[in-house]
Amino acid sequence: LAHFAGGPILREDDIAGPGIFDTEQTLWVVDTTGFGSSALTLPDNWQASDFQSYPEVFSYQADIFVTKYTKR
Numbered sequence: 001l002a003h004f005a006g007g008p009i010l011r012e013d014d015i016a017g018p019g020i021f022d023t024e025q026t027l028w029v030v031d032t033t034g035f036g037s038s039a040l041t042l043p044d045n046w047q048a049s050d051f052q053s054y055p056e057v058f059s060y061q062a063d064i065f066v067t068k069y070t071k072r
Helices: none
Strands: 026-032 046-055 063-071
Antiparallel strands (some): 026 063
């Protein structure tokens, strides 16, 4: 599971591993179009329940997408 690009991992619990899918009921996934990353594929028992899009500060940085996933 990819964590995030460009930010520091300061503590062990900053790393999101596969166990998060067993313990959490809601996940917020933040994606951007500015770094060429691919969308996160979640297990089938997770469903997108909300989505928001925000422009970056500078237009060449693209957009930020925030998707809320809820465990079915």
